Amino acid sequence: MSEKLHFTTDAGLIDRLGRELVGRQETALIELVKNSFDADARSVSVTLERDALTIEDDGTGMTRDELVEGFLRLASTFKVQEPRSRVFNRQRAGRKGIGRFSTQRLGSVLRLKTWVNANEPGIELVVDWREFESGRSLDDVPVHLGTVPPASPGTKIRIELLRDEWSDAQIRRCWRGLLALQQPFPVAPVENRPDIDPGFEVRFVRGGDLFNDPKLVADFQSEILAHRHAIVEFRVNGEGIAEWRLTQNQFGPDRGWSRIHHDHRDDVPPPAYHHLRDVAMKAHYFILLPELLPKLAFSRVRDVLRSEGGIRLYRNGFRVVPYGEPENDWLNLDYLYTQRSAVLAPVANRNFFGVIEVNDPEGVQFEEHTSREGLIETDSFRELTGLATTVLATAVNRISEDRGRKQSAGGSTQRKSEETLDRLRKAAQSVHEAEEARRLAREAGNESSARDENLDPDTGRQTDNSGSPQDESTAALIQESIALLERQQAELADEAALLRLLATLGLTTSEFSHETGMTFEAVRMDFAAIFEVALQAKVGDNEFAGQVERADAMLSRLDALTAYLNELASARSVRELSAISVSKAVDDFAHGVRKLAEKAGINLDVHTPEFDPLYTRPMHAAEVASILLNFFSNSLKALRRIDGQRCIEVKAERENDSHIVIRFSDSGDGIPEEIRENVFDLFFTTRVAAQANASTAEQYSGTGLGLWIVHQIVSKAGGDIEVVDPAAGFATCIEVRLPAEVEE
Amino acid sequence: MPPWFLIDDSPEEAKAYAQNLAQDDVLPIEYMSVADAAERLRSGDLIPAGLLMDVDLSNELGPQQTGPGMSQSIRVAQQNQSLPPFPIVRFSLREKVLRNIGQDSSSDDIFDLKIEKDGLSNPVVRDAVRSKLVGVRQIYDVLERDEQNLLSVIGLSEDFWSLWGSSGFQDTFEVADRVHLRVYPLIRLLVHPGLLIEEGLLGFRLGIDRGASPGWSAVLDAVSDFSYCGVAHGCFRRWWARGIEQWWQESVGGALPLAGTEVEQRVELLSKSFDDLVPLGMPKGSMGKRPWRYCLLSWEQRQDLVPVDPARAVRIKPRSPMPSWLDPLYASLGEALRNRDDPRLDKEDLKRLQPYARMA
Structure with missing residues (x-):
């Protein structure tokens, strides 16, 4: 005969499991907060009182079934079946089955209230862990389930009769243990994309008593943002007037609100924006150097910045993706930094936690793509990115200046x-x-x-x-x-x-x-009138007529050159880098110098593709023109040294889709084979030095600087330059190869 | 006859422009300081033949003014009839316009004309500008005489207007209740291609290289019945665009519509009636074989009138909506590709035409 028996469980097992599974009090508390994260909460507040702690979240709450089958059933597979959270698809952070033991580890009594729906009553679970004594059967120890009045969805866990004291240092350790789940940005949903994670924030507060308000112990502000080196802000009002300021500057004086416009850098005051209205930015700036941050905070701050740094965009209280997400360089900060790291303090995304808030309830300024992947590049959007980049770069330059002054105080x-x-x-x-x-x-x-x-x-x-x-x-x-x-x-x-x-x-x-x-235009008009009158007065004087013609031609050449230089000058004032059309640069160059070439008897021949603009990787707009002008200036000298036909040929073409090649040839006296390697060296020249009393222009003409500068420009752009064998009919050919823009 | 005033903040340069642009009896121009103009505006004593208004007036001492701002005040005064109607012409260097106005269209309809100082030393450009200024004044003179009848203003019979004109234009003209408001659409009609076209565009549409064709003058004689004969026709030499197409249909191409034929075909058909015509060669960067419009970018950057075939060109978005009686704006594909960051370019067109560029 056989007897059917069952295992029974001693109630003391709960106590043993709690102690063995959750050793440290910090771990227990962290696990409970992770459960809030898993429940798709956006905000969790942990309040520590003298003998109790409360964890309150705004997550999805638990239904009765979830509470009974999940929380009350030991070793349930409830969570294992759902590795990701339901609403925001978060990778679950809590260890399975630890939550209930964590509450037991922390204190003797658990009061758990949870609401799933704001219109329905919630559930309250009360567990007195003291009743789980050895000798009693687990089945004999009751837990109490009741209802509570309706409230917003979420869960509130109150643990009473705490087993341990809590120091501020322990609380801060808990917060840091949850750092990976948090973001340094305001928690906000993404409009029309309810599945996008709006973020998660945790605050640890030391509870107030009768005479004291609650005291914040740890949050993102105190643990990360407090270590910033400055705060950079801008605001644009309803009239489009933009202002920026720099505060909390650790290296120098703050700069109060002052007007700014990214396209009008010299205007005092700069004009208002045409399209941009009601926008503001606040960005915390960090310089990631160990000597500039507290030892204990450095790696924490650096790691969070590396993974989360950037400027995010919020529109009408909603976050707009993908701006400021990892790898998204919408303000070109990383690009700016990599291009100009030699002269600028750090200005990459990883140096900022920032937020731009746009108030545009009617959607007049900014409109989202139908795909919900970002905003349409309207005029307002372009103005916004221009302003933001300029303000951040300007602020960083000011900080850089301040740091420089400080450093120099200790000896240059x-x-x-x-x-x-x-x-x-x-x-x-x-x-x-x-x-x-x-x-x-x-x-x-x-x-x-x-x-x-x-x-x-x-x-x-x-x-x-x-x-x-x-x-x-x-x-x-x-x-x-x-x-x-x-x-x-x-x-x-x-x-x-x-x-x-x-x-x-x-x-x-x-x-x-x-x-x-x-x-110039006015001068030329006056001269034209003067010439006309003078010619009428000296009819028949051929010598005078020739003089007038010569003066007129010289004026015309001067005008063409000035116009070209003028265009270059305005291009130089644009500091942003952009892809440059070599076809356009070469044709503009030819247009600018053609009259000068004609005057010197030079046949200038230019070849650019008809429909391939030959875009380079980003460079300064005037750099290609500077290269061509330098070559032209050298060719002029070389051509004046020969008696034969004077020709210049400029050819631009694409090579293997990876490079843009410019070949600049002339029929001058050529470059001897033995010095071909040296012509790009600094100060290399075959000319004798100018007299000491020569003009500055003459002093610097033929000093071997021109081609060195060209070499610097080309190298910086990632290209190369060399003297190559010229085609028939030419004596010199310099070949410049610039990296081509990568086509998307 | 009162003179035109040139309001500028750089007296010496302004005087040079005024003196060299003026024509003794037809177009007297005098320089006026910003402060003087402001004072006369306040006292209601500003009664010129017209104003040439610089955009940036910041060099002059005293209360800061801008050309568009002062012009707006004048238009308000003209609207409430405390000042008589007279033309206001924006007169500035291109760079100043780009810097101070850029893509902002809010001051567009304040000015009757927009003239750039750049290039004025070129006698051809200068004469064209003079002609426009005189023409604008003539239009004001005619409309000031309480001339309300559109057909007599533009010199067309009702039948021809119904063939070659536009009811949209007529509505705009007739709804205006002040002289300067009626002048504005009329000047747009004369200055921008649309219902009317000038000689360069006429050459493009007929597919003829004017400079290389000795027979061009005979063609012009043949289309003289379709030229504009309305107010200021001496200053604006124009042809009715639909009239030219009608002439083509009736006298040259028959069933073959002008716009649908290729350059070679156009000249071949024309050569049956005219000698010494050379077909137009499409310049570098301008794709297609049916030239119909011109490249705005080439014109803006180099004052180069380049023909474009709209089927192989990139549309340009105007700063403010264009009425249907004006032609849409285009850039040649080559020029558009080289200036792809110009926000006015139609990105869809650029994308659409990329394959053609690669194949070329």
């Missing part, structure tokens, strides 16, 4: 370098003197004296200072290194001074050209 790099060199010179001198002394001693045959000198005063042992050839080479090596460093330092100083001078010259020329261009 130049001075430090001089000091180091001085020390090195002194050390070299000492070594040299010691060697000299030993050499003299050896020569005098006073070996014993030399040995005495080499005795270590502390140990009395002989030091290895025997004046061997090895030592002599050490001194020489140091001297040689010093000489090399001095030479390099001098070269760099020369180069820097030269670049500063060239920059100044460039700016002055650009301004001058601009102002000249403004006046």
